[in-house]
């Protein structure tokens with residue numbers, strides 16, 4: 001159990017999910033955002049989602065750390081799983097490496113807990129995300145704040161908020177495999 005008011009480093013996968021997730025978590029914790037998404041393909045799309053996240057940062061506002069690179073690590077983590085369906089083993093490996101990086105960042109800057117807004121999306125299995133976060137948090141020595149942010153109409157609220165701020169909403173998860181018809 002994390003005491004209210006504690007600092008949490010929250011992994012941001014995209015601005016629409018963060019538009020609900022960051023304010024929701026900020027009601028109970030001191031939240032800062034962490035953008036690390038080497039899964040997003042192509043590079044222009046990565047930059048577009050980052051730009052949308054910066055637009056949200058200005059509108060809310062919140063502290064945001066951006067870390068680039070990691071593409072080769074992502075390729076290694078997901079190799080041999082190219083044909084897996086969404087929510088399958090490839091997605092777990094992809095989410096796990098991004099959460100592991102978030103956990104290490106939190107540890108290095110003395111933030112005691114980390115989390116993610118990934119579970120705002122109805123396409124993300126909250127049980128899998130939370131299990132990966134717990135395990136990566138244990139390895140790094142940082143508490144993982146579990147959530148299922150699609151509950152209480154979280155996804156619907158993210159759609160409304162992103163629309164209100166005029167924020168770009170992507171139509172595929174992120175990697176080149178999720179672009180397949």
Ligand code: SF4
Nearest residue numbers: 091094173174175178
């Ligand atoms: S579909 Fe999304 S979560 Fe799954 S591997 Fe691709 S980018 Fe990662």
